[in-house]
Amino acid sequence: AQSVTQPDIHITVSEGASLELRCNYSYGATPYLFWYVQSPGQGLQLLLKYFSGDTLVQGIKGFEAEFKRSQSSFNLRKPSVHWSDAAEYFCAVVGSQGNLIFGKGTKLSVKP
């Protein structure tokens, strides 16, 4: 069965520092992968998605993610974090019936 693992529950970075959030998936075929962000008190918003093609995907708010089949990973990165990036981030993979299977999420805190 498909699954998504986000090994880091909570990460704290300093403003201006680089960020990498980890995501590993389990899926037999070529996965369709997503990153969503949830700001406090809000719903989930799509950051970026990977279906095929270039393995480095650009998203909104300066985020990017790289699909690595050999590592079954789809890590999210940002070169310089802003205080407004503090939120919870969810990785997801499309399941066999068209639904999304979400990871448990990584909460990002940003130090001034």
Next chain:
Amino acid sequence: DAGVIQSPRHEVTEMGQEVTLRCKPISGHDYLFWYRQTMMRGLELLIYFNNNVPIDDSGMPEDRFSAKMPNASFSTLKIQPSEPRDSAVYFCASSLTDLGPHNNYEQYFGPGTRLTVT
């Protein structure tokens, strides 16, 4: 488009009462999902519909929960009777899922309903 609309945004009720949460998906979308989010359990998929038909309700916690989608523009999630452990944020999401070459599975989330059962 106004996006996915959920009502009410906040609901406070007493244990034993019936609670009905409502969702209007984005027009034209053919999938609708209900999720529950808590600190302890994270984001859980409760049930989802395709073309108004329930596809998978294995995430519904127990018989006190029921969901309906009478038409393409409206869905309800009902809890009867409600219990304090049902306190959570409930999200509705919709998608236009194309299993063909366009490969679009993006889900659009509503703002959620924060339910408190006392």
